[in-house]
Amino acid sequence: MTEFYPPSPPPGHVVLLGQVSPLPLDCGSSLGPYPLAYSSYGTLNADRSNVVLITHALTGDQVVAGSHPVTKRPGWWERMVGPGRIIDTDAYFVLCVNVLGGCMGSAGPSAINPATNTVWGADFPFLTIADMVRAQAELLDHLGIDTLFMAVGGSMGGMQVLQWVRDYPQRVFAGAALATAARHSPQQIGLHSIGRRAILSDPDWQEGRYHGTGRSPTKGLEVARMLAHLSYRAPGELDRRFGRGLQDRTQPAYGLEPDYQVESYLAYHGRRFVERFDPASYVVITKAMDYFDLAPDGDLASRFKGTRTRMFLGSYETDWLYPPEQTNELADAFRTAGLPVFDRCYEATFGHDSFLLDIPAFDADFAQFIKACAQERGLPV
Amino acid sequence: MTEFYPPSPPPGHVVLLGQVSPLPLDCGSSLGPYPLAYSSYGTLNADRSNVVLITHALTGDQVVAGSHPVTKRPGWWERMVGPGRIIDTDAYFVLCVNVLGGCMGSAGPSAINPATNTVWGADFPFLTIADMVRAQAELLDHLGIDTLFMAVGGSMGGMQVLQWVRDYPQRVFAGAALATAARHSPQQIGLHSIGRRAILSDPDWQEGRYHGTGRSPTKGLEVARMLAHLSYRAPGELDRRFGRGLQDRTQPAYGLEPDYQVESYLAYHGRRFVERFDPASYVVITKAMDYFDLAPDGDLASRFKGTRTRMFLGSYETDWLYPPEQTNELADAFRTAGLPVFDRCYEATFGHDSFLLDIPAFDADFAQFIKACAQERGLPV
Missing domain, CATH: 3.40.50.1820 (Alpha/Beta hydrolase fold, catalytic domain)
Structure with a gap:
């Protein structure tokens, strides 16, 4: 889906x-x-x-x-x-x-x-x-x-x-x-603006008329969510929780894949989020917050x-x-x-x-x- | 270009x-x-x-x-x-x-x-x-x-x-x-990882083999740069410099466009950056920093x-x-x-x-x- x-x-x-x-x-x-x-x-x-x-x-x-x-x-x-x-x-x-x-x-x-x-x-x-x-x-x-x-x-x-x-x-x-x-x-506005930019840059955004097309800007929304999630957590907590721990390996892979646990953690939260949230809702609601x-x-x-x-x-x-x-x-x-x-x-x-x-x-x-x-x-x- | x-x-x-x-x-x-x-x-x-x-x-x-x-x-x-x-x-x-x-x-x-x-x-x-x-x-x-x-x-x-x-x-x-x-x-790794994700999610990335194709993941790189730029500045400075000032208008536009000066500022730095920087270099160099x-x-x-x-x-x-x-x-x-x-x-x-x-x-x-x-x-x- x-x-x-x-x-x-x-x-x-x-x-x-x-x-x-x-x-x-x-x-x-x-x-x-x-x-x-x-x-x-x-x-x-x-x-x-x-x-x-x-x-x-x-x-x-x-x-x-x-x-x-x-x-x-x-x-x-x-x-x-x-x-x-x-x-x-x-x-x-x-x-x-x-x-x-x-x-x-x-x-x-x-x-x-x-x-x-x-x-x-x-x-x-x-x-x-x-x-x-x-x-x-x-x-x-x-x-x-x-x-x-x-x-x-x-x-x-x-x-x-x-x-x-x-x-x-x-x-x-x-x-x-x-x-x-x-x-x-x-x-706060800037962080939201970056998340929205990621969604709007996704070609599946289709000028917001993507509902019903079978394509949704989930990749952009994943980036927006990863950023939001990182902004919701404190650096000291991430240090204690993940440190520089590698994900499923003992040496960096020296490739495009995520190497560190914190990367997998953010990616996981991005993936999970798009299953329950609509990208255009994310755009509308973050704008409402920015207007506040x-x-x-x-x-x-x-x-x-x-x-x-x-x-x-x-x-x-x-x-x-x-x-x-x-x-x-x-x-x-x-x-x-x-x-x-x-x-x-x-x-x-x-x-x-x-x-x-x-x-x-x-x-x-x-x-x-x-x-x-x-x-x-x-x-x- | x-x-x-x-x-x-x-x-x-x-x-x-x-x-x-x-x-x-x-x-x-x-x-x-x-x-x-x-x-x-x-x-x-x-x-x-x-x-x-x-x-x-x-x-x-x-x-x-x-x-x-x-x-x-x-x-x-x-x-x-x-x-x-x-x-x-x-x-x-x-x-x-x-x-x-x-x-x-x-x-x-x-x-x-x-x-x-x-x-x-x-x-x-x-x-x-x-x-x-x-x-x-x-x-x-x-x-x-x-x-x-x-x-x-x-x-x-x-x-x-x-x-x-x-x-x-x-x-x-x-x-x-x-x-x-x-x-x-x-x-620090997390912020880089989000920027890289934006680049790699851009369909023009083409698995990194975009050089010479006439298409380059500049949209992803713009998102990465906007995020990096925001992370380079202090919130208090942004407050004093931009506050909640609107860009070129007296009321919010209630649309998809950036409303606030800080949004235009980040977008400007994103746009300018892609004219002088290669997306794949950004990926390789941020990885090097994360390995540090x-x-x-x-x-x-x-x-x-x-x-x-x-x-x-x-x-x-x-x-x-x-x-x-x-x-x-x-x-x-x-x-x-x-x-x-x-x-x-x-x-x-x-x-x-x-x-x-x-x-x-x-x-x-x-x-x-x-x-x-x-x-x-x-x-x-």
Whole structure:
């Protein structure tokens, strides 16, 4: 199989939104009707006050817990979400939405446009994080949910949390944004731009109209993923894990093949990724991240004046992609704006991916935060 | 023009070496006869004691000073080399050799193999830094030069300096290695591996046999160069220089084109690079860097026991690609081995590229170092 299609049916639920009035987009066009796919865990309580929205990162999806029907692996935050876990599905109703532009059932380049019954492909519009969040708000309206108890996510998931708090401050009781930033920096944009260039340089890209042709720019996407994966890990961790170890040999091969374990590791992650992700989704979503800037005039605090959302901000000391300084800037702005903020930079060896992994100090802090917020909200703890 | 060929004639001089006995290579094969291209500046003194060998980085070449005949720009270390400059061509005889595997006249994939009178292409062997240095030593033999007064270079140039001091300690009076490392780390290998993957994924690569076909994997090489270029710069510098500035517009275009200045900047450097560099050379030379490890058993100091070469080591605080810790490790090893060492981490905003740029504190230190070495060597200062 050389081409990615979303699984049919996609994991969880799919609703068709934007049927009455289309979703307005920041690019100036609109979208509707459009499918939005999501998973839910736990039970909505009577007054609909126990909703935790978990927002996923660039290459995540709505399968935050349980077994993923495509990859057959555990959901991406399985360790955090479930009965008795920190995000306790015995207490909370957990929602996770495949972002607009994604490829796991929500409207995106590889999805079928219900208006035309053909694949969106290159006609799918370019989005912003605000557009993604606007679609999630429409989903909440659809589900009859007024307010989120908490929105939580890391990396691009953290951007969505911040956008929620900026655009719908009354609808978010508490927010947790991990390993993220108030705006994408030139280095972050540059890394994405290189990944997109690899995809667009692949002749199988076919100007974005490759869906249904039997050829998909998977080679370009593999390069993009290898780069992204390397940027998610810390050099010290790679040193300890791989060093200069050779792959399946005792001497370098002095040829074109990868010689070192770290090369095979990156290549493996590239190969595995193209089995579950659509190249055009990667282009659209990375662009949305690059557009992200909560306060283009630099006055971040003013965007949050009067907001009472309780905020948790976590960063990780070896994360060179979303360095702790970017989170510190957010914490300063929230404090200036008068929001209650807990923030901490965690000792963690895994670089940017630390937000996904088991960092006991984070787990303890976050468990305490969610418990304190639940008490304030009058939810059983 | 879609295909790179070395200029004919290449800049400077070309000698044909390995005619009597071929150059042994670390991969087990050998090379000969093989051309080696170099530039020289200044005049060799009567006792041949005033030779400064400047070793170039991955994408550099022998045109260290003066006007480059291909790019029409100044040589890559023009500010350091010339009459009255810090490496004073009124006092020193400066040599700079296009590395073996390069594409500016020395034997490499895009060069003509004198034994067959056809382009080497995919038959060109994979090399190590030690092979490059062995060829340079043959050039010195050919020129009747026994000892280098100094070997100096940054990044891959620094690796060559270190290799010179390890393999020919009696032939190097002083050495200066900037922004470099004793071994390539997994992150450094990973970045190269991604760049090579982009080149090898380009259908115009044609299994390395593209020379003379009219098609060359320039798109892949552009991606590789964009990534390399980004890795050479510091995020803070990019922030100050570009911020989130848009290119030629006031609003994002919400399309496939680059929106931000940093994207255009990287694309520009990608485009410019393919006009002067051969993709297969890029593959061979990055592999040589990845193989670099002065002491696979970890005992770096033992490799330099008894060596009396005076060493200068410089690193740059914003260089995340070759971080100062790697230079500190070298300094510690040299001190343990008893070599006289000056080392310093310079305040510099430009990341890895700082070694090429105007850092006054470095200039002052290096001028003092070369003067002190000249005095010890009995050269006029």
